[in-house]
Amino acid sequence: MSERGFRAIFKELSVLALPIVISQGAYAFMIFTDRYFMAQISAQHISASMSGGVTSFVTLSLFLGIISYANAMVAQFSGAGRYSQCSKVVTQGLVLSVAAFPILLLLTFPVTELFRWVGHAEELVALESAYYKVLIYGGVFSLAKAALSSFFSGIGRSWVVMVCDVTGVLINIALSYALVFGHWGLPAMGITGAALGTVIATAITLILFLGFYFRPAIAQLYGVAQSWMIDMGILRKFVRYGFPSGLESFMNVVTFNLFMLMFQNYGTREGAAMAIVFNWDLMSFISMIGLHIAVMSLAGRYIGSGESQNLNRVIAAGFSIALTVAAIFAITFATLAASLVGVFDTGSEDFEQISVLAEAMMLGLACYVIADGINLVASGVLRGAGDTRWLMFASVSVHWAMLVAQVFIIKIWQLGPMVSWWTFVAMLVCLAGLYLSRLRWGAWRSPDRLAKLVSEHH
Known part of the structure; x- marks a missing residue:
């Protein structure tokens, strides 16, 4: 076992994270451009793409969360030198992807009624449903891609993720532009x-x-040809560690989606303002998810190789990068709010009112982007260390407490949209404090727990 210095780990994390950050940033830009195309049609279209898109992610999130835990497993097996197990993880991820597909198709029927149930106008429901259904019909591609992307992140070849995702994004933008207009x-x-x-x-x-997965260099080292089998041991790990991650993701995006749908009951202008703000939020949040993935991978690799004494430096390096990036986004959002909101000017008569609300909400975004950075690094380390059950209980509890508060604020007390918005901001700040305390004093640091996790990958 070897102890590495902060500079060495900072460099390792940066090299691993940068391609994934670029990849995730490209994905955020793709969503951004889709919403921008919708804004060129009407405020109703941008609102529908927001609610329909988030609802599709809600539907996929349980399965995505489970399958994406392949990243931590692959990193742990790779750190332990058990390369043939890494490709078996991919196979089990692909099996789960195919098994999820019929469930996704069945869910389209009740979920599309959700838009009508929360009181949206029929014109908006039609747009939301059309957007949502197409995304879900193609959901199996997203799940299978997550399994393969997690493999390359887990083995430290994040540049493959960048090449594939950035290429896909460029194709997406061109195709969407042509098919929309x-x-x-x-x-x-x-x-x-x-x-x-x-x-x-x-x-x-x-x-x-x-194509990258079947290249001889990868296929031979990781035994891809011999990996096409059901492995109950790995499937059980997906259930034990991945299911809490998937359930956490699902429950959290459900609360977020319900909050967003309730917020849209304030009116079309308020819904459009929220969509504009969350478009900019995506640019920061999804980019920093790249760092979250890199931190999880590196933490898992050190744990798998029995070098858990390096975890504190992984944490320090992760926070150094996250807080620097988050501060840049926060300053940008706070100082350039009017210009950023103006990008989505639909030219309609009511855009001035949309703009006033959106600019005020951008200040809240500037506040919680710092909390996002803390949350993503902390949860990355905890996932890499297998502390997924605590993450699930803590995160779900805070999110659902926020949702209950929103029911009172929006539905019962009928307070204004900014009260609702700042309550959402406060929730993310509270979550950051909770994650920091777990990172510092949590039971996951117990040598016995880490030793048990290591023994499972040797």
Whole structure:
């Protein structure tokens, strides 16, 4: 076992994180451009793409959370030198992806009624449902891609993730542009075209990942040809460690989605303002998810190799990067709020009112982007260390407490949108404090617990 210095770990984390940050940033830009295309049609379209897109993520989130735990498992097996097990993790992830597909199709029927149940106008429901259904029909591609992406992140070849994802994003933007507005001989399909462009581009990205996965250098070292079998031991690890991550993700995005749908009951202007703010939020949050993935991978690798004494330096390096990036975003959001909101000017008569609310909400975004950075680094370390059950209970509890508060604020007391918004901001700040305390004093640091986790990967 060897103890590494802060500079060495900072460099290792940076090299691992940068390609994933670029990859995630490209994905955020893709969502951003989709919403921008919708803004060129109407405020209702941008609102529908927000609610329909988030609801599709809610539907996929349980399975994505489970399958994405492949990152930590692959990192732990790789750290332990058990390379053939890494490819078996991918196989089990692909099996779970295919098994999830019929469940996703069944869920489209009750979920589309949710838009109507929360009181949205029929015109908005039609747009939301069209966007949502196409994304879910192509959901199996997203799940399978997550398994392969987690493999390459886990073995430290994050540049593969960057190449595949950035290529997919560029294809997505071009396809969505053509299918939304009817260019290059393709039909003008509006919001349905935006969703279809995303599904086709995701399928192409999956093919690119498979191309790298079957390259001789990877296939031979990781025993890909021998990995095509059901491995109950790895499937049990997916259930034991991945299921809490998936359930946490699912429950959290459910609360977020319900909050967003309730917030839209303030009116179309308020819904459009929220969509604009969350578009900019995506640019910061999804980019920092790249750091979260890198931290989880590096922590898992050190634990798998029995070098857990390096975890404190992984934490310090992660926070150094996250807080620097978050501070840049926070200053940008606070000082350039009017210009950033103005990018989505629909030219409608009520955009001035949308702009006033959105600019005020951007200040809240500037506050909680710091909390996001803390949360993503802390949860990355805890996931890499297998502390997924505590994360699930803590995060779900705080999110659902926020949702109950929102029911009172919006539905019962009928307070204004800014009261609702600052309550959401406060929730994220509280969560950051909770994660920091767990990171510092949590039971996950117990040598016995870490030794048990290491023994499972040797």
